[in-house]
Amino acid sequence: MKRLTTHEIRKLWLDYFAELGHAVVESSSLVPTNDPTLLLTNAGMVQFKDVFLGLEKRPYTRATTSQKCMRVSGKHNDLENVGPSPRHHTFFEMLGNFSFGDYFKKEAIQYAWNLLIHELELPLERLWFTVYTEDDESEQLWIDVGAPPERVLRFGKKDNWWAMGDTGPCGPNTEIHYYWGDLEKQTAAGVNRDDEYLEIWNLVFMQYDQKADGTLVPLPKPGVDTGAGLERLASILQRTDNNYDTDAFLPIMQRIQELAGHTDEERQAHLFRYRAIADHSRAITFLIGDGVLPGNEGRNYILRMILRRAARFGKLIGFERPFLAHLADTVIELMGGHYTDLPPKRDFILRTITEEEERFHRTLSTGLNMLDDLMARLREEGRSEIDGRDAFFLWDTYGFPIDLTRDVAAEHGFTVDEAGFQAALAEQKEKSRASSVQGKYAPDAAVYGELLGNLQEAGIVGREGVKHLIYENVAEVSTTVAGLIVDGQSVEEAHAGAQVEVVLPETPFYVESGGQVSDTGEIYYFPEGMERPAWTVEVTDTRRPIPGLIVHVGRVTSGTVRVGDPAEASIDVERRWDIMRNHTATHILHAVLRERLGTHVHQAGSLVAPDRLRFDFTHSQPLSGEELRDIEWRANEIVLANYDVHTRWTAYKRAVQEGAMALFGEKYGDEVRVVSFGEEDKVSMELCGGTHVNSTAEIGSFRITSESSVAAGVRRIEAVTGRHAERLIEERFRQLNRVAAILHARPDEVEQAAANLTEQNQQLQRELAQLRQKLAQQEVQQLLSHATQVDGVAVLAVQVEAPDVDTLRQMTDWLRDRLGSSVVVVGAVVGDKPMLVAAATPDVVQRGIHAGNLVRDTAKIMGGGGGGRPNMAQAGGRDPAKLADALRSVPAWVQAHLN
Template identity: 40%
Template structure:
């Protein structure tokens, strides 16, 4: 057989199937698109499911890909064996209703025997036990001997995911020789040993498995094949395992270089090297595809892999962050096939570094606590860690439960997972209770249970602020009623309305409902999932009855403010992507009349320059006067328009697309301006982190921005008056005042220093002796910590031996300084421990080195009591 590696095999595969009229497609993202049944793409066919089921039209009837994949079902075994991995590449050729079994088998045989030059005598195949058609093709047309065709059960040779396309399959094995075998005379494919390596799986997709477990025949059968690229390279290079495949081994060597640990000399260290080698590839590609570390979903998978690799780096004694160095090697080796990882390398490094830093902040403390738990279990002769303790590690110290389980398993222990999950659920329940139990309740009370019948409310608010309407339902308290009277409050449902019901981050409208002799204020507007819009009203005058015709009038000025802010969020979203990267996605929003709030995914703080650029871009698009177009279309059509769909929501057949020129296109049911000029101006007020990987921008537009600038203008005038200047020289006046104060501070500091020196002799004269040790304690008013420390140094330089503890208060702040001469450190005295106890007496805290320490206090009334403690503390330390 040829001796070729990963890149050459991939190229040969593409070339071969291109000759067979297959369209070469680039790898899909690891993030599944429109498929909530998968967390990550875990097989070459996974992104193809819509083509197999007929939901989408494939770009060609014959397709060939090399798909990046991540599987984490065996993550605990990664590193323990030299076979398991999380990231791999899957070569595959696909037929969508075109060729079927015979061509798939014939071409697979041709590729393996002619292109890869594998000896026919080394090839075995397996088939599903009842697939006679496949047997005849292999035996009668390909001439594989009967004794090298193995029939296997459904669990081995029937390919299926949880749902979707599936069918019998046929696997191709290569015999690697007796040295890899188990020695059993009946050893053949299906045996657990490493002699027969399955390199290619040919799946004959004939069925579509539904949610009820039924296997429905597909209108046209399809072909889905998968060849593990790493596994094929292992065979072609005659490597013992995937970690010895040349290209992957280059990554392993980088781990050796960084860790200064040689592979193959210590089984435990080998395990750690394998974990890092494997996880580095998965981490690099996951981040490249826009996944960010988080505590749920695929973000949690990424976080888990980074933290697992980091921990194994710690076991190899690697100091500090290192994973980005390994990722850099991965990028160097795979960038030719996957140029996106080279393009995203700086972001990849920043995200990995940031997550490692977070992990190091928690892991040391968590490991110490877990070690203590294990010690306690050992002494108590227990082998299961209490689930409450495991949850405390997770909840209080941020220590991943998976890592707790893994470490316990290494030491021969387990964790009470049932109790852990119970604690987790109780925490979630507490969080739900804290939110008042009404997060999904449109009524704002927990006891409303009435069902609204009838058609959904027709929303007229896209075109007008005023429209007629007929009262269909009136609700008061928890009951349907026939009318509302003067001063009463209730909920009104109309057949049609211009009032926008709160949703998509946009708040509900306010305004007036009126008719002859009746008027009411609309205090808020909400809607339910069936599309009924609810007007929360207070009757100003008259009576309202079910069936009445009335006029619904939105507060136009308020609504226009909301529209400006909502349209600005769309411009902001696109600007964030332009400046920070395409990984940015909306994570929440709130659109109010006076401001907007926009939450988004991002892994690090935003620089002042980046924030200024984002604000500049949004304002540029406002000033360009982009036309805002809306259209109702099918969800599939909206995707062709490249509309951004938020939150991976399940959308209905008809969606509303909002386009602002050619700059941004998003799905949105909210109300918007007609032209970006209408927004006026956009001003960012604040940017901050609200959770790991989630940041928030608060901003204003239109009238609020004008009011903000007006108030800023007034504030500048006020400052100018205070500093006795004017708008033209205000900066210079402030600089002058700052410089004057700096000079005065220097003078004060000199005076404080002189005062300190004048006190030195008095403090030394009033020293006390305890057990032959010279102890100096003193309280001085109105001295800052720097002057206090300088005074301590002067005293220390003037005495041969002793302990000095000084205290001072300035502007209500209490400070302590402690110093110990070198000869007394050798006797066991420690300035840091002395100051810690002294400051705690006053409700403060601090510490430091054995020779010098400082601390803060709170209760000035206890300062003398605290200084008197020094003598007892010294006695204890001497013992």
């Protein structure tokens, strides 16, 4: 058996299949492109899904990859096993080979056998092969290549059947297992049952199309989809019984030990936490590298959850300061040779990790204290489950993730009512949802696929699909109506007033992509000799529902349109020019941001519309007014330089090597379009499929309208150009003149006049604040009379009107100082939540009173919680109507806890 590094295994795999005629396809992003069914790429076949479904054609019929994968959501969720398990990961690499109607079972099994037995030299006496119980062919093929018949086992659908979904491509699969244990003890009964039998490769044979009624229809061109775990193969070839002792993880774990200053014994004592941290450091590095940023929903939440889980494990093994960026640096060093996009993003990745880790440390202490108090109370009550609403309160009020609540609870022998948490979360979302918009009816993909297939068979549309004329500089084409879809069904005609999707053999309409919105316009038929069109369709959107097919979405405004009619397709030219100005301006803005702020800036989203542009970019700090002025000035310099805008098509790898920028999350083919200007000055070169002006001066003017934050580490600039910029400038001058008139000043005196007015207002506000403070002090004097005596201690629990918690604290301090030996609890409804602040004098604390425990128990009456120090604490609740009841309970609580 060979001994190979992880990098050598990956290279051997790709080279082996390349020699067998497979195209070596780069790993796709962890963020699936145009696939709303997946949050993250979880298998090698994801980037080929449309190929297997027959919706997309590639220039090759067989391929091989080493695909980045994440399994932390849905049915493929390995998070709970990461750390304790020797081979489960959130992030891993899946090696694969694929056939798209080319070879099938015989070749796939032969290729696998040769690779494992002859290339990697795995011992046959440790290999087992499983097939679907009814798949006689696969069983015989394994025997034919040399597998002993007693090592080829049959299993049912649970183990050896694969399906893309409830309907669609499916078929039997065959798996290869490696036995780790004592050769004398291996038995057929252990396969798929015993952890010593490691599944290393799964060969899926997509042989059938499963219909809704369960019928299996043979596919005309069956395919092959295989997946082998790189880390699992590495554990075998490096003679270790777990993935974490391979070269994929050891350098990261050694770095953890170095940073923590641990001995080997201390590392072993924290082994599963070391493993989890090492795994998570790889996951967060690649997620951020693929453009995912920490957030509260979807894949952004997954990143935040994994990062914070790693940070908490780090705290448990002794880290008091952020450390994960150091591990990400090690990951980049380890894997940047193959994943060459990682090193250029190093600074951004490390900065994003550190900022999120610092943010989490601020949250962690408060949440852990609250959770500790909660578990202590539950333990006293003999309960072992944390109520879902308590878990939700921790998340909603203190930002403490449910996943960490679950982990901490498990470590202390508690469970969490997660159904209750989800119910509380759903309730909150329902309350905050102001309105919901029903999505438009969308036909099934099969309708589009059938229509495209029919048009291609009839020769109306070429094999490549609808001819897209967006780069031919035409605004109108003469064509024919090739197809119509109304209410999700293909029809022969559509009447005035109908919402319709029109298919043409060729079109000048741009289809929304890369942030640029679709063109609008008209499709009409103007018969010769007639004074007006026979029919007209107003086009409001253009879509590409499946590869090769473009539909023009709109409404029939007059007449009856029929399949086969001649037609003129005309875009709104003025609108297109506005869009082109804004699109070229986004390239200028991107270049200027990188020039002025640093090369860590990358596009993180955009919108190119006719009336504005919106550009999201990676940067951790708000931009100052001076920076925005400088960026706007530099952008207009580039506009006025009148650089010619060049476009060309070239190979993807060549374009990137020449310095063209590729964007996070975008899907690129082998041939790409490069848009550039100012080559000699190295202004801008990007991969882009959008439409652009011919020279930068055609943009007219560039004006920034806003700058804001959209997520952790992501800023947003909105701007206008051309006609809309001129309108903005004109309106701003009008506003200036109107304000000048209001202030009785000349336009050039407005700034000083406004400053004088502001100073006057601030002085009045200070006087008003002083007056309010005096009134509050007077109210405090009146409240003192409500204090009662409990065993020699003054106890005051009152409800007041207060705008915020700070005012509550001030009032509590005043009351406590005036009462002497006392316990003071002041409550108010702040916003829509009841809040409590409690204070106790030192002598009362010595007698057993703990303000944190007091508000914790009292807040329960309001459906909330809280805590704090013995002498000062605060709490919140959910039910304002219960605030009075909570305050009335204070004297009895003090009586019960005084020593």
